[in-house]
Amino acid sequence: MKTSVDVAIVGGGVNGCAIAYNLARLGCRNVAVYERGCLASGSTGRCAAGVRAQWGTELNCRLSLASLHKFERLPEELDYPDIEFKQGGYLILALSPPEMEQLRKNVALQGTLGIPSRVVTPDEARRIVPHLTAPDLVGATFSPSDGHCNPFKVTDAYSLAARRLGVEINTATEVLGMDVEGQRVVRVRTSRGPVSCGAVVDAAGPYSGVVAAMAGVGLPVYSQRHQILVTEPVAPLQGPMVISFSLGLYCQQTPHGSFITGIGDPHEPKGFDTGHSWEFLEDLAEKIHRLMPLLTRLRIVRQWSGSYNMTPDAQAILGLAGQPENFWLTCGFSGHGLMQSPIVGEIMAQMILGQEPTINVGRLGLGRFERGELLLEPSVV
Amino acid sequence: MSGGDRQGPDGPVIICRCEDIDEQAIIDAYNAGYRTVEEIKHKLRCGMGPCQGRTCTPLILALLSRLSSKPVAEIALSTQRPPLKPVPLAAFRGLGRRNADENEC
Numbered sequence: 355m356k357t358s359v360d361v362a363i364v365g366g367g368v369n370g371c372a373i374a375y376n377l378a379r380l381g382c383r384n385v386a387v388y389e390r391g392c393l394a395s396g397s398t399g400r401c402a403a404g405v406r407a408q409w410g411t412e413l414n415c416r417l418s419l420a421s422l423h424k425f426e427r428l429p430e431e432l433d434y435p436d437i438e439f440k441q442g443g444y445l446i447l448a449l450s451p452p453e454m455e456q457l458r459k460n461v462a463l464q465g466t467l468g469i470p471s472r473v474v475t476p477d478e479a480r481r482i483v484p485h486l487t488a489p490d491l492v493g494a495t496f497s498p499s500d501g502h503c504n505p506f507k508v509t510d511a512y513s514l515a516a517r518r519l520g521v522e523i524n525t526a527t528e529v530l531g532m533d534v535e536g537q538r539v540v541r542v543r544t545s546r547g548p549v550s551c552g553a554v555v556d557a558a559g560p561y562s563g564v565v566a567a568m569a570g571v572g573l574p575v576y577s578q579r580h581q582i583l584v585t586e587p588v589a590p591l592q593g594p595m596v597i598s599f600s601l602g603l604y605c606q607q608t609p610h611g612s613f614i615t616g617i618g619d620p621h622e623p624k625g626f627d628t629g630h631s632w633e634f635l636e637d638l639a640e641k642i643h644r645l646m647p648l649l650t651r652l653r654i655v656r657q658w659s660g661s662y663n664m665t666p667d668a669q670a671i672l673g674l675a676g677q678p679e680n681f682w683l684t685c686g687f688s689g690h691g692l693m694q695s696p697i698v699g700e701i702m703a704q705m706i707l708g709q710e711p712t713i714n715v716g717r718l719g720l721g722r723f724e725r726g727e728l729l730l731e732p733s734v735v
Numbered sequence: 736m737s738g739g740d741r742q743g744p745d746g747p748v749i750i751c752r753c754e755d756i757d758e759q760a761i762i763d764a765y766n767a768g769y770r771t772v773e774e775i776k777h778k779l780r781c782g783m784g785p786c787q788g789r790t791c792t793p794l795i796l797a798l799l800s801r802l803s804s805k806p807v808a809e810i811a812l813s814t815q816r817p818p819l820k821p822v823p824l825a826a827f828r829g830l831g832r833r834n835a836d837e838n839e840c
């Protein structure tokens with residue numbers, strides 16, 4: 355293991371690996387990633403892997419749309435055979451008039467940004483997803499270019515491409531502490547020894563707050579369990595991801611044929627729990643029955659959970675922490691880290707290297723919380 | 736070690752029946768740096784199918800033991816999760832209500 359690097363990245367999820375790759379691509383190759391488990395073993399590999407540009411704030415729309423374009427070309431860019439990217443669209447359901455009102459506003463915003471979303475009637479929604487019943491459906495929005503990918507493969511693709519460019523990727527290597535001298539982190543202490551560093555990136559997903567505290571940085575984040583399951587594979591049945599913000603539910607058929615579906619629990623306590631409960635299965639069964647009863651005949655093969663790393667406005671924290679002056683934040687994705695990783699990896703690498711970022715993310719800095727300039731995202735599950 | 740030239744009577748040795756992964760694919764993954772049960776699962780989907788690894792996991796452990804010259808007991812397993820066997824989602828509808836009714840009896 356190297357004992358001195360220009361950039362030390364804490365966290366081997368998709369964002370850590372995407373930043374490492376982009377740094378190396380832009381010429382900074384003395385870079386190392388430190389991952390406690392194996393790659394994608396935190397939130398990345400546990401996520402539902404949806405990729406959508408249908409958001410409710412301009413910045414989320416722009417980051418996600420730019421990422422969508424990058425996902426389309428990712429196998430080519432990273433010389434990787436297949437990331438199982440499926441663009442079957444996202445069908446976002448409105449189950450009440452106020453919910454429809456919010457979705458209409460979102461679509462109006464999305465239209466100004468080049469996102470091909472549109473409002474659809476309940477009948478049209480049921481033509482797009484024939485097994486959708488949802489008796490209380492008021493309307494929906496649909497965007498055909500949204501989709502789904504395989505988070506393990508995306509992370510694998512970034513890490514292999516990064517390694518080919520000289521990045522050192524360390525798994526089973528836990529960051530235990532940091533040494534701050536003057537205004538800078540000068541060293542990260544890992545379970546395999548100390549490493550001097552020019553800069554540090556906190557891409558530790560659910561543990562971003564713990565890692566930031568090692569550098570003396572306080573983050574207004576918390577982690578929260580989200581449960582999910584996968585069914586047996588069946589013949590192609592459902593093109594788009596079906597999602598309901600008011601039920602906190604999403605449901606997608608992967609190219610492999612299995613359905614991946616999950617539901618948020620508003621009463622879930624904060625913390626790092628990644629266990630599972632039967633109450634989740636019951637809640638999900640009831641709500642899937644309400645929306646798409648046919649799917650309750652599918653057999654569950656596995657249930658699991660992962661953590662969302664939440665911020666007060668459900669948007670990521672990107673940029674310098676301030677003090678120490680060489681500590682970069684890429685965290686608090688609030689459940690949408692994978693879908694923004696292609697552009698975030700590029701933007702973070704550009705900012706670390708002092709270059710103009712592809713998209714200005716100045717408003718996503720840590721300082722927004724102190725200034726009270728929250729960018730509340732209305733459309734999350 | 737080579738280990739990759741073993742063929743069944745009619746072709747490759749299948750390790751994961753659910754996802755159709757043969758021994759050679761696992762050996763190739765191991766040689767490419769995917770060294771744990773978890774990493775092999777992420778790379779090849781072994782253990783993610785309907786049997787949830789009940790068939791392939793012991794075979795993968797034996798193979799990893801052979802490739803790494805470590806005893807099976809020292810090779811970390813991936814996390815086992817419910818259900819034990821595939822169950823229709825419909826079976827969980829009204830579960831809490833049914834439990835409550837039974838408790839009242």
